[in-house]
Amino acid sequence: MSDISPADPVGEAFEAQRDRLRAVAHRMLGSHADAEDVVQEAWLRLSRHDAATIHNLAGWLTTVVGRISLDVLRSRQTRPEASYDDRMTELVVTADDGPAPEDDVALADSVGLALLVVLESLRPSERLAFVLHDLFAVPFEEIGQILGRSADAAKMLASRARRKVRATGRPAAAGRGRREVVQAFLAAARHGDFEGLLRVLDPEVRLSVDTPGGVVVVLGATKVAAGAIGRVGAGAAARGRGVLVDGLPGFVSWREDGTPLSVMAFTVVEDRIVAIATVIDPARLASMDLPDPE
CATH class of the missing domain: 3.10.450.50 (Nuclear Transport Factor 2; Chain: A,)
Structure with a gap:
């Protein structure tokens, strides 16, 4: 990993964004190890870029992290049976004694694993549009630039993903x-x-x-x-x-x-x-x- 000097104003600005960028990458990829790699790659790209030309560092970094994460998601599709280091989240297993009304409520209220696995089932472009817009409030114009599509197309992708996510809570x-x-x-x-x-x-x-x-x-x-x-x-x-x-x-x-x-x-x-x-x-x-x- 590249060292970031505490006296470096660009490094300090990046460190202020690191936790948010890690959260974006983790939601995109579902892997802490991959998220760390993506954030580090974003830092390397920033260190090679003329920071004076970046007018909105947070937005620039989010775009970079989004593009790198999208590349990772697409590469996974070409090698779908790869093994990943991250373990699944801790699972709570309880007896299911039948379709009682209280079970329906429990299913509707439990969104942790449901959200994770539904995100995993989305196409890369859907996942990026949904995660960046609905979870991190990135404008569709910026999402469209990452995907190489129009803002309206990005909005449609997010809407499609949102329907899949919401369907888990009916x-x-x-x-x-x-x-x-x-x-x-x-x-x-x-x-x-x-x-x-x-x-x-x-x-x-x-x-x-x-x-x-x-x-x-x-x-x-x-x-x-x-x-x-x-x-x-x-x-x-x-x-x-x-x-x-x-x-x-x-x-x-x-x-x-x-x-x-x-x-x-x-x-x-x-x-x-x-x-x-x-x-x-x-x-x-x-x-x-x-x-x-x-």
């Missing part, structure tokens, strides 16, 4: 509708019904699997469906039950000896699964407070 669909979609997914996986899986998976579904070696990401309904048949349909799990994972419909499975095999959380938007967060790391599973098998 109480009517939260409990009953989502459970039905998840149950259909699990049944299709157990029976090796590939077409049945494709019917409930969004074409751009994102699967994140927390393994002992890091988080592995798989993109696309075809690959996710094939993997689901291999994992859920293989018969490795002796027992399983429906749960709520941070308020999202989920599923826990156990081996014959009673040790947990996996925890899965599903994000459902408009009757399609757009994201699946799965934990199979034995050490992490052992540290989680899981309900007893049914």
Whole structure:
């Protein structure tokens, strides 16, 4: 990392922006390590630039961080099964005893994991437009410049992303509708019904699997469906039950000896699964407070 001298006015100005820039990059990328790398790259670009020509340093840095983050997101799409160092956020798993009204409220009120996984399911341009505008109040004109599009096009991207995010909080669909979609997914996986899986998976579904070696990401309904048949349909799990994972419909499975095999959380938007967060790391599973098998 490049050193920033405390006596350097440009360095001081950058340091004043560092926390905000890190927050922007983390919301864009979902990875603390990647966010740090992006912020450091922004500093390197600033150090090579004539600061006297920058009239709005905060805006200039936000634009740079946005462009670098967009490049990272697009590169991930070309290597979707790469493993990332960051672990998923801590998950709270509770028993799901059926579609009671209070469960619908719990699902609607829990937005932490829901927001994270929905952001992960957005296209890079949608994610950038939504994060920069709705979370950090960047004008659409500036967002359009980052994307190489018009302000109106950027506004449409943010609106599309906003609809996906808001759909995770509809109480009517939260409990009953989502459970039905998840149950259909699990049944299709157990029976090796590939077409049945494709019917409930969004074409751009994102699967994140927390393994002992890091988080592995798989993109696309075809690959996710094939993997689901291999994992859920293989018969490795002796027992399983429906749960709520941070308020999202989920599923826990156990081996014959009673040790947990996996925890899965599903994000459902408009009757399609757009994201699946799965934990199979034995050490992490052992540290989680899981309900007893049914």
